[in-house]
Amino acid sequence: MIHSVNRMPRKSPRNGASGKRESILRAATRVFARNGYFNSKVADIARAADVADGTVYLYFKSKEEILHSIFDQNMAEAIAAGRVLIEKLRDPSEKLRRIAMLHLERLGADRNLAIVFQVELRGSTKFMREFSAAGFAEYLGLLRKTFEEGQRSGVFRKDLSAKLVSKILFGALDEMATNWIISKRKYKLEPMAEVVMDVFLNGVSAS
Amino acid sequence: MIHSVNRMPRKSPRNGASGKRESILRAATRVFARNGYFNSKVADIARAADVADGTVYLYFKSKEEILHSIFDQNMAEAIAAGRVLIEKLRDPSEKLRRIAMLHLERLGADRNLAIVFQVELRGSTKFMREFSAAGFAEYLGLLRKTFEEGQRSGVFRKDLSAKLVSKILFGALDEMATNWIISKRKYKLEPMAEVVMDVFLNGVSAS
DNA sequence: CGTCACTGAGTGATGATTCATTCAGTTAAT
DNA sequence: ATTAACTGAATGAATCATCACTCAGTGACG
Numbered sequence A, B: 001m002i003h004s005v006n007r008m009p010r011k012s013p014r015n016g017a018s019g020k021r022e023s024i025l026r027a028a029t030r031v032f033a034r035n036g037y038f039n040s041k042v043a044d045i046a047r048a049a050d051v052a053d054g055t056v057y058l059y060f061k062s063k064e065e066i067l068h069s070i071f072d073q074n075m076a077e078a079i080a081a082g083r084v085l086i087e088k089l090r091d092p093s094e095k096l097r098r099i100a101m102l103h104l105e106r107l108g109a110d111r112n113l114a115i116v117f118q119v120e121l122r123g124s125t126k127f128m129r130e131f132s133a134a135g136f137a138e139y140l141g142l143l144r145k146t147f148e149e150g151q152r153s154g155v156f157r158k159d160l161s162a163k164l165v166s167k168i169l170f171g172a173l174d175e176m177a178t179n180w181i182i183s184k185r186k187y188k189l190e191p192m193a194e195v196v197m198d199v200f201l202n203g204v205s206a207s
Numbered sequence C: 001c002g003t004c005a006c007t008g009a010g011t012g013a014t015g016a017t018t019c020a021t022t023c024a025g026t027t028a029a030t
Numbered sequence D: 001a002t003t004a005a006c007t008g009a010a011t012g013a014a015t016c017a018t019c020a021c022t023c024a025g026t027g028a029c030g
Helices: A020-035 A042-049 A053-059 A063-087 A092-109 A111-118 A125-152 A162-182 A192-204 B020-035 B042-049 B053-059 B063-087 B092-109 B111-118 B125-152 B162-182 B192-204
Strands: none
Touching: A020 A042, A020 A053, A020 A063, A020 A111, A042 A053, A042 A063, A063 A092, A063 A111, A063 A125, A092 A111, A092 A125, A092 A162, A092 A192, A111 A162, A125 A162, A162 A192, A162 B162, A162 B192, A192 B162, A192 B192, B020 B042, B020 B053, B020 B063, B020 B111, B042 B053, B042 B063, B063 B092, B063 B111, B063 B125, B092 B111, B092 B125, B092 B162, B092 B192, B111 B162, B125 B162, B162 B192
């Protein structure tokens, strides 16, 4: 089967301000978070969004496309927000610090979305390769570029591979988020960014 | 024969040296790695293990239990190996370095197992909570204890939460593994441990 | 009336699990 | 040594519940 990934802009029912599409996405996020992607029935999503089963298919080609859309939309937003956030900053350390904070802030603000991002999206090599890959790669790229900037300006050690370093940072933040989800104890996710960046920057800064 | 009281842990088909159980586990690891847990049919596993569908159920209660067993068995082995590896070392930094190497070494040695660990096992909050949790927690605990040892002996900064720091280290290693799986380019995973530990130790060491 | 968003019962495919049956091997009595 | 009785591992076809997705129809609105 040759699937060409249809990257058409949104079409569907005369995208009226009905907001049904968004409503379905929000409902799906809730349902996926609660039951997991594979255990979620399209009927559950429809019920949660308060529409009929068939309506879901007026807005999305398949159950799979719903998951994609959740990812694509949020990832694009997050990266855009990150770019805006750092464009007026000079200090690369500060840029990375802000990105990290934004990262944990966004996930910490919506537990359901966090679960979908940290758990459901990882649960298949297919997703990892075909979709997530692109978005994650872009995010990692943002971290890398910022780090390289810092290497050029002399604030970061030049003996480190920027690519590898950006994975270390991402991995650390990612684990904070994943652990926050699993943990029963309630605590704020966002503040963890500070400690992560303390250790990280201390580790990569030029003497 | 007077002695020979069968003290073998495994139950199931009179654990003959048939090795069918192991054979099924290895086959399942291959199949899960290729198709993902939810897209893998029990029949696929049976075929790959060269046994009949029904035979699988003589050794495992359900498809789910197969996944558990893969995790439990390997995680227990890995932690035991880690404990042995560090018990004769003194320097906490060196201990952490060795654990990190073992971590990436083991995953790097078996791509299929790595995929199951990095991708398939994460794909459901249920797995994360009910099973994985215990094993992962034990591993994180090992890292934490070792770090605390280093704090007491003065080699590591005392102003850091050992729990949090162990998550940072784990996250960084975990991301190395995940990225290695997704990446098309072939490279060795194990050597990444060195760089991770360089940045990490540099970040957490007392001045 | 024509269009369009929406509905929800029905369909067909799928795949986990079961279980009646086979048969290789073991024991034991002659 | 031969046979009969027994064991339980292994088989795989059949079962049966589950859903993703379809489509014929409804009503609202201009």
